[in-house]
Amino acid sequence: xxxxxxxxxxxxxxxxxxxxxxxxxxxxxxxxxxxxxxxxxxxxxxxxxxxxxxxxxxxxxxxxxxxxxxxxxxxxxxxxxxxxxxxxxxxxxxxxxxxxxxxxxxxxxxxxxxxxxxxxxxxxxxxxxxxxxxxxxxxxxxxxxxxxxxxxxxxxxxxxxxxxxxxxxxxxxxxxxxxxxxxxxxxxxxxxxxxxxxxxxxxxxxxxxxxxxxxxxxxxxxxxxxxxxxxxxxxxxxxxxxxxxxxxxxxxxxxxxxxxxxxxxxxxxxxxxxxxxxxxxxxxxxxxxxxxxxxxxxxxxxxxxxxxxxxxxxxxxxxxxxxxxxxxxxxxxxxxxxxxxxxxxxxxxxxxxxxxxxxxxxxxxxxxxxxxxxxxxxxxxxxxxxxxxxxxxxxxxxxxxxx
Ligand code: AMP
Ligand code: MG
Numbered sequence: 001x002x003x004x005x006x007x008x009x010x011x012x013x014x015x016x017x018x019x020x021x022x023x024x025x026x027x028x029x030x031x032x033x034x035x036x037x038x039x040x041x042x043x044x045x046x047x048x049x050x051x052x053x054x055x056x057x058x059x060x061x062x063x064x065x066x067x068x069x070x071x072x073x074x075x076x077x078x079x080x081x082x083x084x085x086x087x088x089x090x091x092x093x094x095x096x097x098x099x100x101x102x103x104x105x106x107x108x109x110x111x112x113x114x115x116x117x118x119x120x121x122x123x124x125x126x127x128x129x130x131x132x133x134x135x136x137x138x139x140x141x142x143x144x145x146x147x148x149x150x151x152x153x154x155x156x157x158x159x160x161x162x163x164x165x166x167x168x169x170x171x172x173x174x175x176x177x178x179x180x181x182x183x184x185x186x187x188x189x190x191x192x193x194x195x196x197x198x199x200x201x202x203x204x205x206x207x208x209x210x211x212x213x214x215x216x217x218x219x220x221x222x223x224x225x226x227x228x229x230x231x232x233x234x235x236x237x238x239x240x241x242x243x244x245x246x247x248x249x250x251x252x253x254x255x256x257x258x259x260x261x262x263x264x265x266x267x268x269x270x271x272x273x274x275x276x277x278x279x280x281x282x283x284x285x286x287x288x289x290x291x292x293x294x295x296x297x298x299x300x301x302x303x304x305x306x307x308x309x310x311x312x313x314x315x316x317x318x319x320x321x322x323x324x325x326x327x328x329x330x331x332x333x334x335x336x337x338x339x340x341x342x343x344x345x346x347x348x349x350x351x352x353x354x355x356x357x358x359x360x361x362x363x364x365x366x367x368x369x370x371x372x373x374x375x376x377x378x379x380x381x382x383x384x385x386x387x388x389x390x391x392x393x394x395x396x397x398x399x400x401x402x403x
Contacts, residue, residue, distance in 0.1 A: 001274045010269050015315040023173040032153050032169050034214050036319040039170035041147040046137035050100040055132040058092040059105035065123040073121050108132035152319045172318040177215040178237035179206045181222045182248040202246040202301045209305045213313040225254035238289045247296025249280045257293045276341040277366035278304040297366035303344045327396045329358040339386040346375035376403045
Protein backbone atom coordinates (compact mmCIF):
# COMPACT_ATOMS: atom_id res chain seq x y z
CA UNK A 1 0.00 0.00 0.00
CA UNK A 2 1.27 3.49 -0.81
CA UNK A 3 2.31 5.90 1.92
CA UNK A 4 0.68 9.31 1.74
CA UNK A 5 3.80 11.01 0.26
CA UNK A 6 3.97 8.28 -2.41
CA UNK A 7 0.28 8.73 -3.20
CA UNK A 8 0.76 12.50 -3.50
CA UNK A 9 3.72 11.99 -5.80
CA UNK A 10 1.58 9.75 -7.98
CA UNK A 11 -1.15 12.38 -8.20
CA UNK A 12 1.39 14.96 -9.31
CA UNK A 13 3.05 12.62 -11.80
CA UNK A 14 -0.26 11.65 -13.44
CA UNK A 15 -1.95 15.04 -13.49
CA UNK A 16 1.12 16.49 -15.22
CA UNK A 17 0.22 14.22 -18.14
CA UNK A 18 -3.18 15.91 -18.52
CA UNK A 19 -4.10 16.39 -22.15
CA UNK A 20 -6.80 18.99 -21.62
CA UNK A 21 -6.11 22.42 -23.10
CA UNK A 22 -6.00 25.18 -20.50
CA UNK A 23 -8.14 28.23 -21.28
CA UNK A 24 -7.11 31.71 -20.16
CA UNK A 25 -8.96 34.82 -19.13
CA UNK A 26 -8.10 38.37 -18.18
CA UNK A 27 -8.50 39.47 -14.56
CA UNK A 28 -7.94 42.78 -12.86
CA UNK A 29 -5.17 42.69 -10.29
CA UNK A 30 -7.70 43.31 -7.53
CA UNK A 31 -9.70 40.31 -8.61
CA UNK A 32 -6.96 37.74 -9.16
CA UNK A 33 -6.18 36.49 -5.65
CA UNK A 34 -5.48 32.76 -5.86
CA UNK A 35 -5.40 32.68 -9.66
CA UNK A 36 -2.49 31.27 -11.66
CA UNK A 37 -0.64 33.54 -14.07
CA UNK A 38 -0.78 32.53 -17.74
CA UNK A 39 1.39 35.32 -19.19
CA UNK A 40 4.61 36.45 -17.57
CA UNK A 41 5.01 39.96 -16.20
CA UNK A 42 8.17 41.99 -16.65
CA UNK A 43 9.47 45.04 -14.91
CA UNK A 44 8.56 48.33 -16.62
CA UNK A 45 11.55 50.24 -15.16
CA UNK A 46 14.33 50.09 -12.60
CA UNK A 47 13.35 49.23 -9.00
CA UNK A 48 13.82 51.24 -7.03
CA UNK A 49 13.54 53.89 -9.78
CA UNK A 50 15.98 56.20 -7.90
CA UNK A 51 18.50 55.80 -5.07
CA UNK A 52 16.03 55.55 -2.21
CA UNK A 53 16.56 56.51 1.40
CA UNK A 54 15.33 53.88 3.84
CA UNK A 55 15.50 56.18 6.87
CA UNK A 56 14.60 59.63 8.11
CA UNK A 57 17.91 61.46 8.57
CA UNK A 58 20.56 63.35 6.64
CA UNK A 59 22.00 62.65 3.20
CA UNK A 60 25.78 63.09 3.46
CA UNK A 61 29.12 62.29 1.93
CA UNK A 62 30.07 59.53 4.35
CA UNK A 63 33.70 60.73 4.44
CA UNK A 64 32.53 64.12 5.74
CA UNK A 65 30.15 62.87 8.43
CA UNK A 66 32.57 61.14 10.79
CA UNK A 67 31.83 61.19 14.54
CA UNK A 68 32.05 64.74 15.90
CA UNK A 69 31.92 66.41 12.47
CA UNK A 70 29.41 69.22 11.88
CA UNK A 71 27.87 69.94 8.46
CA UNK A 72 25.51 72.68 7.34
CA UNK A 73 22.02 71.51 6.44
CA UNK A 74 21.10 73.17 3.15
CA UNK A 75 17.62 71.82 2.55
CA UNK A 76 15.07 69.08 2.85
CA UNK A 77 13.90 66.27 0.56
CA UNK A 78 10.71 64.38 1.18
CA UNK A 79 9.24 61.33 -0.56
CA UNK A 80 7.91 62.32 -3.98
CA UNK A 81 10.09 65.44 -4.33
CA UNK A 82 11.88 65.94 -7.65
CA UNK A 83 15.57 65.98 -6.84
CA UNK A 84 17.91 67.75 -9.26
CA UNK A 85 20.32 69.69 -7.03
CA UNK A 86 23.47 67.77 -6.04
CA UNK A 87 24.69 67.78 -2.46
CA UNK A 88 27.29 70.55 -2.08
CA UNK A 89 30.62 69.62 -0.45
CA UNK A 90 30.62 70.28 3.30
CA UNK A 91 26.82 70.20 3.45
CA UNK A 92 24.08 67.76 4.34
CA UNK A 93 20.41 67.63 3.37
CA UNK A 94 17.63 66.45 5.60
CA UNK A 95 15.93 63.49 3.95
CA UNK A 96 12.84 61.41 4.65
CA UNK A 97 12.20 57.69 4.21
CA UNK A 98 11.31 56.90 0.61
CA UNK A 99 12.86 60.11 -0.79
CA UNK A 100 15.48 60.22 -3.55
CA UNK A 101 19.06 60.64 -2.41
CA UNK A 102 20.75 63.59 -4.20
CA UNK A 103 23.86 63.08 -6.34
CA UNK A 104 26.98 63.56 -4.32
CA UNK A 105 25.52 61.90 -1.23
CA UNK A 106 26.56 58.30 -0.61
CA UNK A 107 24.97 57.65 2.79
CA UNK A 108 22.01 58.54 4.93
CA UNK A 109 22.63 59.01 8.66
CA UNK A 110 19.63 58.28 10.86
CA UNK A 111 18.29 61.35 12.59
CA UNK A 112 18.62 59.54 15.94
CA UNK A 113 22.44 59.65 15.60
CA UNK A 114 22.68 63.42 15.00
CA UNK A 115 22.24 66.63 16.98
CA UNK A 116 20.96 69.78 15.35
CA UNK A 117 21.34 73.43 16.29
CA UNK A 118 19.91 75.81 13.70
CA UNK A 119 21.49 74.79 10.37
CA UNK A 120 24.35 72.93 12.01
CA UNK A 121 24.10 69.14 12.21
CA UNK A 122 26.63 67.23 14.30
CA UNK A 123 27.19 63.55 13.61
CA UNK A 124 27.66 61.16 16.51
CA UNK A 125 28.50 57.80 15.00
CA UNK A 126 30.74 56.26 12.38
CA UNK A 127 29.00 55.62 9.10
CA UNK A 128 29.81 53.84 5.88
CA UNK A 129 29.20 54.48 2.19
CA UNK A 130 25.86 53.12 1.01
CA UNK A 131 24.22 52.92 4.40
CA UNK A 132 20.46 53.38 4.49
CA UNK A 133 20.26 53.73 0.72
CA UNK A 134 18.74 51.17 -1.68
CA UNK A 135 20.53 51.68 -5.00
CA UNK A 136 18.50 52.42 -8.10
CA UNK A 137 17.87 49.15 -10.00
CA UNK A 138 19.09 46.92 -7.16
CA UNK A 139 15.71 45.14 -6.83
CA UNK A 140 14.99 44.85 -10.56
CA UNK A 141 16.09 46.24 -13.91
CA UNK A 142 13.69 47.28 -16.63
CA UNK A 143 12.67 44.12 -18.53
CA UNK A 144 13.52 41.71 -15.70
CA UNK A 145 11.06 38.91 -15.03
CA UNK A 146 8.72 39.98 -12.23
CA UNK A 147 6.34 37.00 -12.22
CA UNK A 148 6.66 33.81 -14.30
CA UNK A 149 3.87 31.86 -15.94
CA UNK A 150 2.44 29.34 -13.49
CA UNK A 151 2.90 31.36 -10.33
CA UNK A 152 -0.07 31.42 -7.99
CA UNK A 153 -1.06 34.97 -7.15
CA UNK A 154 -0.95 35.67 -3.44
CA UNK A 155 -0.78 39.09 -1.84
CA UNK A 156 2.94 39.56 -2.53
CA UNK A 157 2.59 38.52 -6.18
CA UNK A 158 -0.39 40.86 -6.67
CA UNK A 159 1.65 43.69 -5.13
CA UNK A 160 4.56 42.89 -7.47
CA UNK A 161 2.20 43.05 -10.47
CA UNK A 162 0.69 46.30 -9.21
CA UNK A 163 4.15 47.81 -8.67
CA UNK A 164 5.13 47.36 -12.31
CA UNK A 165 1.76 48.63 -13.54
CA UNK A 166 0.24 45.29 -14.58
CA UNK A 167 -3.39 46.15 -13.85
CA UNK A 168 -4.80 43.34 -16.03
CA UNK A 169 -3.41 39.84 -15.67
CA UNK A 170 -3.86 36.94 -18.04
CA UNK A 171 -4.72 33.96 -15.82
CA UNK A 172 -5.60 30.33 -16.38
CA UNK A 173 -9.23 29.44 -16.02
CA UNK A 174 -9.64 27.68 -12.71
CA UNK A 175 -10.00 23.90 -13.04
CA UNK A 176 -13.63 22.85 -12.84
CA UNK A 177 -14.07 20.23 -10.15
CA UNK A 178 -17.29 18.20 -10.16
CA UNK A 179 -18.45 17.13 -6.70
CA UNK A 180 -20.62 14.05 -6.36
CA UNK A 181 -21.61 12.52 -3.05
CA UNK A 182 -22.93 8.99 -2.91
CA UNK A 183 -25.13 7.06 -0.54
CA UNK A 184 -28.76 6.02 -0.15
CA UNK A 185 -28.77 7.65 3.30
CA UNK A 186 -27.72 11.10 2.05
CA UNK A 187 -30.31 13.88 1.74
CA UNK A 188 -29.94 17.47 0.53
CA UNK A 189 -29.21 19.90 3.37
CA UNK A 190 -32.45 21.81 2.76
CA UNK A 191 -34.53 18.70 3.37
CA UNK A 192 -35.65 17.35 6.72
CA UNK A 193 -33.80 14.06 7.15
CA UNK A 194 -35.65 10.94 8.14
CA UNK A 195 -34.48 9.26 11.34
CA UNK A 196 -31.83 7.23 9.48
CA UNK A 197 -30.80 9.84 6.95
CA UNK A 198 -27.69 12.02 6.95
CA UNK A 199 -27.49 15.54 5.50
CA UNK A 200 -25.04 15.99 2.65
CA UNK A 201 -22.30 17.86 4.47
CA UNK A 202 -19.52 16.45 2.29
CA UNK A 203 -20.67 18.32 -0.79
CA UNK A 204 -20.42 21.52 1.25
CA UNK A 205 -16.97 20.86 2.74
CA UNK A 206 -15.65 19.66 -0.62
CA UNK A 207 -16.86 22.77 -2.43
CA UNK A 208 -15.19 24.91 0.22
CA UNK A 209 -11.95 22.95 -0.11
CA UNK A 210 -12.08 23.18 -3.91
CA UNK A 211 -12.50 26.96 -3.71
CA UNK A 212 -9.68 27.34 -1.21
CA UNK A 213 -7.43 25.28 -3.45
CA UNK A 214 -8.12 27.46 -6.49
CA UNK A 215 -10.67 25.31 -8.30
CA UNK A 216 -14.23 26.00 -9.34
CA UNK A 217 -16.71 23.60 -7.74
CA UNK A 218 -19.48 22.12 -9.87
CA UNK A 219 -22.15 20.54 -7.66
CA UNK A 220 -23.66 17.32 -9.00
CA UNK A 221 -25.66 16.44 -5.89
CA UNK A 222 -25.87 12.88 -4.65
CA UNK A 223 -25.98 9.51 -6.37
CA UNK A 224 -27.82 6.55 -4.90
CA UNK A 225 -25.86 3.35 -4.26
CA UNK A 226 -27.13 1.96 -7.56
CA UNK A 227 -25.15 1.31 -10.70
CA UNK A 228 -27.53 3.19 -13.02
CA UNK A 229 -27.73 6.38 -10.95
CA UNK A 230 -24.02 6.35 -10.14
CA UNK A 231 -23.03 5.82 -13.81
CA UNK A 232 -25.30 8.57 -15.06
CA UNK A 233 -23.99 11.09 -12.52
CA UNK A 234 -20.35 10.09 -12.97
CA UNK A 235 -20.87 10.67 -16.72
CA UNK A 236 -21.85 14.27 -15.91
CA UNK A 237 -18.70 14.64 -13.83
CA UNK A 238 -16.53 13.42 -16.68
CA UNK A 239 -17.28 16.64 -18.56
CA UNK A 240 -15.17 18.55 -16.02
CA UNK A 241 -11.41 18.70 -15.42
CA UNK A 242 -11.69 16.71 -12.25
CA UNK A 243 -14.34 14.69 -10.43
CA UNK A 244 -14.37 14.17 -6.67
CA UNK A 245 -16.72 11.55 -5.26
CA UNK A 246 -17.40 11.00 -1.60
CA UNK A 247 -18.42 7.65 -0.21
CA UNK A 248 -18.86 4.25 -1.79
CA UNK A 249 -15.19 3.26 -1.92
CA UNK A 250 -15.03 0.91 1.08
CA UNK A 251 -15.52 -2.86 1.10
CA UNK A 252 -19.30 -2.85 1.64
CA UNK A 253 -21.73 -4.57 -0.68
CA UNK A 254 -23.07 -1.17 -1.82
CA UNK A 255 -19.69 0.51 -2.30
CA UNK A 256 -19.90 0.68 -6.07
CA UNK A 257 -17.78 3.66 -7.07
CA UNK A 258 -14.70 1.74 -8.18
CA UNK A 259 -16.60 -0.87 -10.15
CA UNK A 260 -18.75 1.73 -11.92
CA UNK A 261 -15.66 3.78 -12.79
CA UNK A 262 -14.06 0.60 -14.03
CA UNK A 263 -17.02 -0.11 -16.31
CA UNK A 264 -16.73 3.43 -17.66
CA UNK A 265 -13.13 2.71 -18.63
CA UNK A 266 -11.18 4.25 -15.75
CA UNK A 267 -7.52 3.59 -15.15
CA UNK A 268 -6.55 3.56 -11.45
CA UNK A 269 -3.28 4.88 -10.03
CA UNK A 270 -4.06 3.88 -6.45
CA UNK A 271 -7.04 2.51 -4.57
CA UNK A 272 -5.71 2.53 -1.02
CA UNK A 273 -3.28 4.64 1.00
CA UNK A 274 -1.70 3.67 4.33
CA UNK A 275 -3.46 6.37 6.33
CA UNK A 276 -6.25 6.56 8.83
CA UNK A 277 -8.72 8.07 8.31
CA UNK A 278 -8.80 7.80 4.54
CA UNK A 279 -7.38 4.37 3.71
CA UNK A 280 -9.78 3.45 0.85
CA UNK A 281 -9.02 6.64 -1.14
CA UNK A 282 -9.05 6.05 -4.90
CA UNK A 283 -7.33 8.05 -7.63
CA UNK A 284 -7.57 7.42 -11.34
CA UNK A 285 -8.40 8.80 -14.71
CA UNK A 286 -11.53 8.21 -16.71
CA UNK A 287 -11.33 9.49 -20.31
CA UNK A 288 -9.49 12.77 -19.79
CA UNK A 289 -10.89 13.55 -16.35
CA UNK A 290 -8.97 12.85 -13.16
CA UNK A 291 -11.15 11.18 -10.57
CA UNK A 292 -10.85 10.94 -6.80
CA UNK A 293 -13.04 8.54 -4.89
CA UNK A 294 -12.74 9.70 -1.29
CA UNK A 295 -14.16 7.77 1.64
CA UNK A 296 -17.46 9.23 2.83
CA UNK A 297 -16.81 9.73 6.52
CA UNK A 298 -16.64 13.51 6.71
CA UNK A 299 -13.21 13.76 8.32
CA UNK A 300 -11.80 11.13 5.93
CA UNK A 301 -13.14 13.16 3.02
CA UNK A 302 -11.53 16.35 4.32
CA UNK A 303 -8.15 14.79 5.10
CA UNK A 304 -7.84 12.92 1.82
CA UNK A 305 -8.89 15.99 -0.14
CA UNK A 306 -6.20 18.08 1.55
CA UNK A 307 -3.53 15.43 1.02
CA UNK A 308 -4.27 14.33 -2.54
CA UNK A 309 -6.75 16.56 -4.37
CA UNK A 310 -5.02 19.90 -3.74
CA UNK A 311 -1.88 19.07 -5.75
CA UNK A 312 -4.12 17.87 -8.60
CA UNK A 313 -5.93 21.21 -8.65
CA UNK A 314 -2.56 22.97 -8.68
CA UNK A 315 -1.23 21.01 -11.62
CA UNK A 316 -4.48 21.09 -13.62
CA UNK A 317 -4.67 24.82 -12.95
CA UNK A 318 -1.21 25.38 -14.44
CA UNK A 319 0.61 25.93 -11.13
CA UNK A 320 3.45 24.17 -9.40
CA UNK A 321 2.01 21.71 -6.85
CA UNK A 322 2.23 23.39 -3.50
CA UNK A 323 4.11 21.78 -0.64
CA UNK A 324 2.37 20.06 2.21
CA UNK A 325 2.82 22.68 4.92
CA UNK A 326 4.05 20.37 7.66
CA UNK A 327 5.20 21.88 10.95
CA UNK A 328 6.55 20.45 14.17
CA UNK A 329 5.14 21.04 17.61
CA UNK A 330 5.47 19.66 21.12
CA UNK A 331 2.70 17.29 22.04
CA UNK A 332 0.88 18.33 25.23
CA UNK A 333 -0.84 14.97 25.91
CA UNK A 334 0.28 11.38 25.31
CA UNK A 335 -1.16 9.71 22.22
CA UNK A 336 -1.99 6.03 21.84
CA UNK A 337 -2.77 4.79 18.34
CA UNK A 338 -2.66 1.42 16.63
CA UNK A 339 0.52 1.14 14.57
CA UNK A 340 0.50 0.22 10.87
CA UNK A 341 -1.08 3.31 9.31
CA UNK A 342 -0.16 6.97 9.48
CA UNK A 343 -2.82 8.65 11.59
CA UNK A 344 -4.22 12.13 11.10
CA UNK A 345 -5.77 13.30 14.34
CA UNK A 346 -7.47 16.61 15.05
CA UNK A 347 -5.40 18.98 17.16
CA UNK A 348 -5.07 22.57 18.20
CA UNK A 349 -1.77 24.20 17.32
CA UNK A 350 -0.67 27.05 19.50
CA UNK A 351 2.44 29.19 19.70
CA UNK A 352 2.71 30.43 23.23
CA UNK A 353 5.90 32.38 22.67
CA UNK A 354 8.27 29.66 23.87
CA UNK A 355 7.84 26.78 21.45
CA UNK A 356 4.96 25.61 19.30
CA UNK A 357 2.60 23.18 20.99
CA UNK A 358 -0.17 20.96 19.77
CA UNK A 359 -3.08 19.86 21.95
CA UNK A 360 -4.83 16.63 20.94
CA UNK A 361 -8.62 16.97 20.86
CA UNK A 362 -11.18 14.45 22.02
CA UNK A 363 -12.95 12.92 19.07
CA UNK A 364 -15.08 9.94 18.16
CA UNK A 365 -13.46 8.99 14.89
CA UNK A 366 -13.80 10.09 11.33
CA UNK A 367 -17.48 10.93 11.49
CA UNK A 368 -16.92 13.54 14.18
CA UNK A 369 -17.30 16.88 12.40
CA UNK A 370 -18.04 18.61 15.71
CA UNK A 371 -14.58 17.75 17.06
CA UNK A 372 -13.02 19.12 13.91
CA UNK A 373 -14.57 22.53 14.45
CA UNK A 374 -12.38 22.81 17.59
CA UNK A 375 -9.25 22.04 15.58
CA UNK A 376 -6.85 24.07 13.51
CA UNK A 377 -4.61 21.20 12.42
CA UNK A 378 -4.14 17.47 12.13
CA UNK A 379 -1.38 15.75 14.07
CA UNK A 380 0.46 13.28 11.89
CA UNK A 381 1.33 10.14 13.83
CA UNK A 382 3.74 7.93 11.89
CA UNK A 383 2.78 4.34 11.06
CA UNK A 384 5.55 2.85 13.20
CA UNK A 385 4.58 4.64 16.42
CA UNK A 386 1.87 3.40 18.74
CA UNK A 387 2.62 5.72 21.66
CA UNK A 388 3.91 9.23 21.58
CA UNK A 389 4.51 10.61 25.06
CA UNK A 390 3.62 14.17 26.00
CA UNK A 391 6.55 16.51 25.40
CA UNK A 392 7.73 14.80 22.22
CA UNK A 393 7.70 16.59 18.91
CA UNK A 394 5.03 15.58 16.40
CA UNK A 395 4.40 16.61 12.84
CA UNK A 396 1.44 18.89 12.33
CA UNK A 397 -0.56 19.52 9.17
CA UNK A 398 -2.34 22.88 9.48
CA UNK A 399 -5.89 23.24 8.27
CA UNK A 400 -5.36 25.71 5.47
CA UNK A 401 -8.65 27.49 6.04
CA UNK A 402 -8.25 28.52 9.68
CA UNK A 403 -4.53 28.83 10.34
P1 AMP B 1 -19.11 5.40 2.91
O1 AMP B 1 -17.71 5.87 2.64
O2 AMP B 1 -20.02 5.53 1.76
O3 AMP B 1 -19.08 4.00 3.48
O4 AMP B 1 -19.68 6.33 4.05
C1 AMP B 1 -19.07 6.32 5.32
C2 AMP B 1 -19.82 7.19 6.28
O5 AMP B 1 -19.79 8.54 5.85
C3 AMP B 1 -21.28 6.84 6.47
O6 AMP B 1 -21.60 6.90 7.85
C4 AMP B 1 -22.00 7.92 5.72
O7 AMP B 1 -23.28 8.17 6.23
C5 AMP B 1 -21.10 9.10 5.84
N1 AMP B 1 -21.26 9.92 4.65
C6 AMP B 1 -21.16 9.47 3.38
N2 AMP B 1 -21.40 10.46 2.51
C7 AMP B 1 -21.66 11.56 3.23
C8 AMP B 1 -21.99 12.91 2.89
N3 AMP B 1 -22.10 13.28 1.63
N4 AMP B 1 -22.18 13.79 3.89
C9 AMP B 1 -22.06 13.39 5.18
N5 AMP B 1 -21.76 12.14 5.56
C10 AMP B 1 -21.57 11.22 4.61
MG1 MG C 1 -21.88 4.94 1.30
